[in-house]
Amino acid sequence: MSRTSESLLQAPAIGKPRLLSYAERNEDHWRRNLAVCVFGSFTTLVSLSMLLPFLPLYVRQLGVEAPGAVIQWSGIAFGATFLGTGLTAPLWGRLADRYGRKAMLVRAAVGMAIVMSLIGVVHSVHQLVALRLLAGLVGGYSSASTVMVGSQAPRERAGWALGVLSTGALAGNLIGPLVGGFLPGWIGIRGTFFAGGAMIAVAALLTIFVVKEDFSPADQALHRAASKASVTTRKTNYAVVAALLVTAMMVLLANMSIEPIITVYIGSLGVHADHLTRVAGLVMACSAFGSMFTAARLGALADRIGSWNVIIGCLVLTGLVMIPQAFVVAWWQLAALRVLMGMTLAGLLPSIAKLARQSVDESKTGQMLGYLQSAQFSGQVVGPVIGGQIGVMFGLDAVFFATGTLLVACAGLAQWARSR
Structure with missing residues (x-):
């Protein structure tokens, strides 16, 4: 038996050797x-x-x-x-x-x-x-x-x-x-x-x-x-797994839905054409900027109060912050709201990943997190397409209302999954 195989077994004081995770x-x-x-x-x-x-x-x-x-x-x-x-x-x-x-x-x-x-x-x-x-x-x-x-x-x-x-x-x-x-x-x-x-x-x-x-x-x-x-092996709760995958996809979809219209939307706020590209780039970066400040803190909060609480709270707050973006009258107001949105979004993906890891047996952790990554990239690809279509059919303001409503609905889905 190899050294690592020997280290895999840990003998407790009484009983059979225990496998180390x-x-x-x-x-x-x-x-x-x-x-x-x-x-x-x-x-x-x-x-x-x-x-x-x-x-x-x-x-x-x-x-x-x-x-x-x-x-x-x-x-x-x-x-x-x-x-x-x-x-x-x-x-x-x-x-x-x-x-x-x-x-x-x-x-x-x-x-x-x-x-x-x-x-x-x-x-x-x-x-x-x-x-x-x-x-x-x-x-x-x-x-x-x-x-x-x-x-x-x-x-x-x-x-x-x-x-x-x-x-x-x-x-x-x-x-x-x-x-x-x-x-x-x-x-x-x-x-x-x-x-x-x-x-x-x-x-x-x-x-x-x-x-x-x-x-x-x-x-x-x-x-x-x-x-x-082992009779104590964790059984996969497929309803919870599905809820986590859907929520992860919706988070990226909501965040990316604004990308196709943001330059046009900022232009409608009176920004001169000579500065439009620069201002649009700044506003796009604001959500990531906000997330950088709170990602680790919200991850630590999830360790203390539970990941489901952080997920549900962040989904509701992000949905609420999304709505006022439809009523701004200046680009800096949109930028400020995008910073706030990034701060609330930051707690979602780490908490979802933590729950995804805990929802399956250790031998399937990598596969589960791989599916989670695919769900996120799906939202990243689909989000701009849906956002652009909503903007064309119902107006630019409708994108914010639709994504805000979607995130609040995901909070309801998360609450349901937590009770499973």
Whole structure:
């Protein structure tokens, strides 16, 4: 028997040896691994989001000239990564349960570093879209980090740990477009992709040499066998799981529904055309900015008062903050409300991830968190489409009313799921 297999068994004073859980076996590693995962999530999301300001320019460089086609291909190229990640997240989660969480982190970091660098040498827009899709299929460092942190952190600290991880991801999404606004002017657009690949390569090296994990397939097989034989094995409550997946999707859907109309909406508030793009970018960043301040705090609060309480409270508050955005008369009022919305949104995903981890047996944790990531990416893809359609059919104000009502309805769903 291997050393790790021997450490899997802990003999209590009386009775049979007890199997140590994955979290117990990694209790000396989870804080260090959390720090690396936060850094890796930050750098990968900076690299993925920094192309927002110059993506249309790059598409034009690749031979697309018609303005409408430039916009269309830019949207396809940007969304391809999220589509790829959403499709493969459950697969990588299942493989993480079988072969270890660190292996999935290394796979994601190395794959994304290579693909990001290759994007800098494409010669057609079709190659750009294909590589952006490939980045999603083989990447997903942030998703893999959620699986590792959610699995390793002690149950009483899982909310805080996932909140800290969420803060790093939010910071990456916030800073990425700012980096993308300045870096191409210094090293060119293609050089910016090489720089992004280098940043992810640093995260890959840290993951390889710093992240520690007590895991072996033999240990997991032993634990799965013991779980099947145990009468106390946690039974999956599929109603609760479904409610968590739907809520996670709705959270991202509500947050992203404003994206297609926000520039037009801000223009209707009297912002001059010369400043419209800059102001719209600032307002878009406000929700992530607000979330950075409260994600870890709300995660810790979930550890103290319970995740369901935080989820229900944040859903109601976010829904209520959404409604006044339909009545603003100045862009700075919208920005302030988006900050408040981000502060209340921040408690949702870490708390949902914590409950998702606890809703299934340990041997299925990675797979469950993978499905959760897919639900989030589904909301991220569908949200802008639905928001745009509502804005066209019923007016821009209707988007805020619809998403606010949707979030409050999700609070009712969460209350129902808690009683199951």
